[in-house]
Amino acid sequence: MNAKKISLLVIFASVNMYAQNCECEKSLNEFALKYQQTISYKQQAKDKKVEAAYLNKLDKLVSEVKESTTHWECFIKITDLKDVIRDEHSRVRGTGISDTINIKDSKFFKNLPRYKGDLNLLQSELSKKSFQDIEGIYYSEGSTFGVVKDQDKYLGILLKTQMDHWEPGMQFFELIPALGDKFRISFIKSDFSLFASSRAERVVNGRFVFYGIYKDKTQPYHYNAPESDSLFYYKPLNKKVGYMRIATFSWANDNVAVANKFINDIFPNLEVNHLIIDLRNNGGGTDQIGKPLRKAIKKYAKRNNIYVLVNGKSGSNAEQTTHFIGELKNGTVLGDRSMGVIAYGLNYGEKITIGKDCFSFYLSDLKFNEFFEFESRGVPVDVLLNNNEDWIEQTLKYIENQ
Numbered sequence: 370m371n372a373k374k375i376s377l378l379v380i381f382a383s384v385n386m387y388a389q390n391c392e393c394e395k396s397l398n399e400f401a402l403k404y405q406q407t408i409s410y411k412q413q414a415k416d417k418k419v420e421a422a423y424l425n426k427l428d429k430l431v432s433e434v435k436e437s438t439t440h441w442e443c444f445i446k447i448t449d450l451k452d453v454i455r456d457e458h459s460r461v462r463g464t465g466i467s468d469t470i471n472i473k474d475s476k477f478f479k480n481l482p483r484y485k486g487d488l489n490l491l492q493s494e495l496s497k498k499s500f501q502d503i504e505g506i507y508y509s510e511g512s513t514f515g516v517v518k519d520q521d522k523y524l525g526i527l528l529k530t531q532m533d534h535w536e537p538g539m540q541f542f543e544l545i546p547a548l549g550d551k552f553r554i555s556f557i558k559s560d561f562s563l564f565a566s567s568r569a570e571r572v573v574n575g576r577f578v579f580y581g582i583y584k585d586k587t588q589p590y591h592y593n594a595p596e597s598d599s600l601f602y603y604k605p606l607n608k609k610v611g612y613m614r615i616a617t618f619s620w621a622n623d624n625v626a627v628a629n630k631f632i633n634d635i636f637p638n639l640e641v642n643h644l645i646i647d648l649r650n651n652g653g654g655t656d657q658i659g660k661p662l663r664k665a666i667k668k669y670a671k672r673n674n675i676y677v678l679v680n681g682k683s684g685s686n687a688e689q690t691t692h693f694i695g696e697l698k699n700g701t702v703l704g705d706r707s708m709g710v711i712a713y714g715l716n717y718g719e720k721i722t723i724g725k726d727c728f729s730f731y732l733s734d735l736k737f738n739e740f741f742e743f744e745s746r747g748v749p750v751d752v753l754l755n756n757n758e759d760w761i762e763q764t765l766k767y768i769e770n771q
Contacts, residue, residue: 391727393443409456439480444564455745457710459733463564482540484526507582569708578681589757594649601631611641618654618686628658636665653685684708703752712744
């Protein structure tokens with residue numbers, strides 16, 4: 370055992386001897402050790418370069434901690450350490466505040482990040498940015514944000530809002546480059562209850578795919594799946610082509626029984642030679658749905674063509690199914706690169722807390738080694754679709770042109 374690992378054990382022991390709190394150095398060291406329990410760390414740290422990067426990052430982050438380091442700043446540091454390991458099922462969360470009545474009097478509120486410059490000048494400068502530039506003015510329902518570059522990252526600054534307690538100049542999120550064309554977005558929940566992050570963010574046609582803010586709502590944006598009251602449904606589009614929507618693989622709300630009945634009822638009776646399966650916005654779930662669906666797809670694709678629609682909100686089991694279809698002789702993947710939450714999973718979903726519940730993460734305990742290259746990157750598509758036209762219509766044109 371090297372010296373750095375020994376020091377981690379000593380520090381962890383001392384943390385448990387005393388009352389735990391949100392002191393950042395203690396929280397960092399405690400997290401560093403507890404995160405080694407994840408199956409992703411155990412797998413990736415077999416590479417000594419990854420292990421060294423993790424320990425060196427810890428040393429660097431601890432050296433940067435000051436007495437004035439805020440809860441948000443500590444959350445970012447712990448997230449930086451976690452992101453040495455590629456595992457998007459196991460993200461760090463920072464515990465916020467639940468007392469919204471007296472929130473403005475709290476130390477938590479006063480320490481939230483704020484923009485230190487002139488807001489009027491900032492808004493004026495950002496209004497000049499091009500539509501395709503990440504910097505600029507963005508909107509959501511009831512709020513206006515300025516996204517401004519700050520060295521190697523972007524800050525989301527609140528310019529105007531109708532939300533309780535939020536004030537102009539407060540920072541809502543930060544954005545830093547991640548793998549490929551993705552970003553890590555770290556954000557404060559609007560009710561102040563937690564800090565969270567995701568490395569699945571993309572900025573497409575003036576919109577944040579994950580976070581949902583936009584520059585111009587009137588611009589065409591055919592990225593998400595059509596809304597429906599049904600999670601699973603099928604309809605013929607013409608004599609040759611059928612459309613199937615699979616909105617989730619979640620086991621909740623009796624979905625497993627509903628999904629499997631749907632699969633067993635529909636696939637044996639398909640009379641089309643081309644099937645479009647829409648997995649957009651499907652965040653994944655259980656193999657109790659995924660495996661029966663893939664089995665039915667494999668049988669259908671022996672004599673027919675199958676097309677899967679996927680986007681940056683398609684994750685986990687939906688990504689595994691997407692990759693499965695893409696590997697079939699008669700399978701084609703269309704849309705946009707998926708989320709990149711694919712190589713690990715949560716079986717029991719044990720929540721690990723740090724200090725007095727200051728920070729937490731879920732202990733990943735499932736691994737799918739064959740998908741590791743897509744973790745934090747996403748599954749690529751065979752045909753990239755644009756957002757100016759309906760994706761189903763684009764797929765129909767693609768089928769017609771084959």
